[in-house]
Amino acid sequence: MLKTASLTALAMIAFAANSIFTRMGLAQTNIDPVMFTTIRLVSGAAALFLLVGVQQRTIRKIKTAGSWLGATSLGAYAIFFSFAYLTLGAGLGALILFASVQITMIIWAIVKGERPGPIEIVGIVIAFSAFTYLVSPGLVAPDPIGTLLMVISGISWGVYSLLGRGSKNATQDTMGNFVRTVPLALGAMIIFALTTNSWSIDLQGIIFACLSGIFASGMGYAVWYLVLPSLARTSAGVVQLTVPAIATLGGVLFLSEQLTTRFVIASTLILLGVALATIFKKKI
Template sequence: MTRLPPADIARAVLVALIWGMGFVVAKGATEHFPPILLQAFRFAVTAAVMAVFLRSPGRGNLPWLLAVSLIGATIQYSLTFSGVHRLSAGIAALVIQLEVPFLVLLGALLLGERPKPRHWVGIALAFAGVAFIAGNIRFDGAWAALAMMMGGAFSWALGQVMIRKLRGISGRVITAWVAVLATPQLFLASLLFEDGQAAAIAGAGPDVWAAVAYLGLIMTALGYYLWNSLLVRHEVGRVAPFLLLLPVFSVLGGVLFLGEVLSPPQLIGGALVLSGVGLMLIEGKEPQRVAA
């Protein structure tokens, strides 16, 4: 089996840390900013710093970049962080782990990758864990938030599969293009689906803008640069399981910085999700390919 080089393993773990803590930062910021508006500012910051890396996308890549920005950024972040606004950072990070099963499923359907039996067992465990979490919450908007998170996880996975269609373009250039294309889309989505933007902007303090800076510079610019660099070199099923570490960092951050506490049913459901994703981390040999 060809394993990831140690440097790429370190990058994958760092992505999990950056994104895991991003849920904690975003959860605090959505108490002030409407969630879609927060993401619009986040991508505006990313676009501003990454614009210098804009290059010609190459022949045939621009339509895929437009699709990735719409599905894997605008729709995904609108759904995901609208859900984060209604859930704890720890629970949100556990549910978003459905990105990995969705990646494996879409890799099989769209890229011709062939999941092993343990992958199917892992997928079943992950979805069972989310179902367990959903069955032990009161209907106070949390079910709708869970549905948003699941929709965001699917949109994200579909966007990452689309990135595999890009050719001759670096992770840094992909990140720059997606940020530039997604920024106006997110501001438009906020205008259509949210209100109170003017008051939120006028009342934002330094801590809120610091959160925007983290989300734009660290979580998006640095995080997606590292992630896209991994995706263009390795199969999605090879690098995606490292996101198993993301909720670990989010839960710890939620406990330390937000005072969150997970209930026993949530811990059980989270353990099922992580167990399922963990099964997909075990690899015996290179995945076989079939014709797409």
């Protein structure tokens, strides 16, 4: 039990670290978002490949592990995530991402025929209303372009999560998807460099990108998939509510980000709403 709790905490810290490393890389160094994303995905793919094991059997299975659709949604999540963090704070970005992922999956479940119960409906309404309040125009509203980009990133991650539900070997499929993103990311990097006539490389930015790819992404996902079978479905959903809170704490400690009243109120209500919708999810 203690081992499961420790590994779960480690995975949540890794997920939150993605937001912190990305924000630090893009706000404190000169690396551009496309270069950051490419390094993150390539280093993550390498870490996962080594983790699974460079074996002849594994090498052959890369062709069947994961999918191009999964890789595309993973790549879309990563690139929009990076561009969003040009203007959003670490905690705010994590909250918008998390809310978008959960809302995407809730909407998909309803579309597929799930009918939420009364308390679940209350939770959904609270989460939607608080999210609308968070992003509505005002003096302390988040940057609209950054918010839109993070919402798209969250939707992409929601799609990726839905695609992965049927995986029989989540770690291997994650490796396959990361490996498939490499040519996509390299292609995007070349196109971006040619069209913008810029190629912004920064050693400190590269370090942050590698930390995000190897530890926060590659190792973080591996630990999460290791511990996931030991968690109930409801517990797995609720425990992820800690990610925006951890990212917010990291933003305050490492990026000197300020908490606004709007953020505190909205984040509390969003997490409460999602918790209600998850805990009281109707069984069908």
